[in-house]
Amino acid sequence: MNTHVIAAPAMQSRTTVVFTCVLAALAGLMFGLDIGVISGATQFIQNDFSVSDHVIEWIVSSMMFGAAVGAVGASWLSAALGRKRSLILGAVLFVLGSLLSGLAWSPDTLIAARLVLGLAIGVATFTAPLYLAEVAPERIRGAMISTYQLMITIGILVAFLSDTALSYTGAWRWMLGVIAIPGALFLLGVLLLPDSPRWLMMRGRRDEAIGVLRRLRGDEAVVLREAADIEEQLRTPQRGWHLFLENRNFRRSVGLGVLLQLMQQFTGMNVVMYYAPRIFQTMGYDTAAQMWFTALVGLTNVLATFIAIALIDRWGRKPILYTGFAVMAAGLGVVGAMMHGGIGSHAEQIFTVAMLLMFIVGFAMSAGPLVWTLCSEIQPLKGRDFGIGCSTFTNWIANMIVGATFLSLLNGIGNAHTFWLYASLNILFIGLTLWLVPETKGVTLEQIERNLMHGKPLREIGR
Ligand code: BGC
Secondary structure, eight states, X not given: OOHHHHTOOHHHHHHHHHHHHHXXXXXXXXXXXXXXXXXXXXXXXXXXXXXXXXXXXXXXXXXXXXXXXXXXXXXXXXXXXXXXXXXXXXXXHHHHHHHHHHHOOXXXXXXXXXXXXXXXXXXXXXXXXXXXXXXXXHHHHHHHHHHHHHHHHHHHHHHHHHHHHHHXXXXXXXXXXXXXXXXXXXXXXXXXXXXXXXXXXXXXXHHHHHHHHHHHHOOHHHHHHHHHHHHHHHTSOOOHHHHXXXXXXXXXXXXXXXXXXXHHHTTOHHHHHHHHHHHHHHTTOOHHHHHHHHHHHHHHHHHHXXXXXXXXXXXXXXXXXXXXXXHHHHHHHHHHHHHHHOOOSHHHHHHHHHHHHHHHHHHHTTHHHHHHHHHHHSSOGGGHHHHHHHHHHHHHHHHHHHHHHHHHHHHHHXXXXXXXXXXXXXXXXXHHHHHHOOOOTTOOHHHHHHHHHTTOOGGGTTO
């Protein structure tokens, strides 16, 4: 028995935990970098390869397709290989995908490179939150999971800024390729992570699991209690697919998770994430201004995430969602109206930018972080992996549809109607939240599960 570690002061174990979680949250940073990096590059890629809007849509959205496949694969990988090795694989794919994107010699190779990046993101977005939840002690778990969403937004901002700096020379290959550097740092960091104690227990490696818990927690009583808890939980086997076929109540919670992710994506947020410079172009701005306003979008997204972090356990989930959808509908509605009327003067341009930023605030303070939180709260324990897998898969497929249709919508129904379409969807989501979304603030997961399984209406499973 390692008495030295047992005696480790609480301070040291706290540092280990924070270090571990920060490292895993870097997965969020990589996710954000890859979401954000493409927006600044598309116009240069389009000029260089002389391709249509349709090909650009595929270059943007092949990544999301890869991510959907990666997320499904990761639920198997993270059980078979373990969380740590899945994250290592994700990191290696990040580096390879970034290098290949920078070197791409044709639109097809670029699409293939973005597919590889997507696989990396799918693996990382499934595995990192799982790992975080398994290594963070109860009292800091919420904060650690919010850190993850914050890291996504910071990654997007950093990518927008790096794109802006490189846009003066139109160096799109550098924009895409430079992400290999944080990718390599992420790989180094992940190599230092301990294995997840829960996964070690799942594989019957109890002694190793206890060893990791000692390094993370320091206090022997806590270590033994947590080891016993994990063993107890593992007695509830995961039987997602069977449960889905035979239990109507579980089908309802899976359906709700899928619906929540559809709502998050069809707010239209990623239209701005992927095509912001193009949107600013339609408002009449030149390339430099387009890039700086895109960076401002990224900054607004980071800052407004703090509103969600501050309010989530005070206001509760539903009031934040209503507010967010209403703000988004108003922002997009006005942007559409301005585009309809024609944006002529400088004042009109600035006003339209402000309305777009208001839309970003609406998303970042609500659907962005909250949907991920709700999706992990509503699934019963024995179907949790399956349920979260289904909703994450939906997130990426819907993300792909949004990315793959925006330019076609602009060309087909026009700028104003495209924005009005997304504004109307946000109004619809207020109604769906009222009708179907439960309030889960301050309720234990066990209570939510009991209510769900007793057949209470979905909007009441948090009472
Ligand atoms: C969403 C992403 C989005 C990001 C923006 C996340 O919660 O899932 O699709 O790009 O927020 O901050």
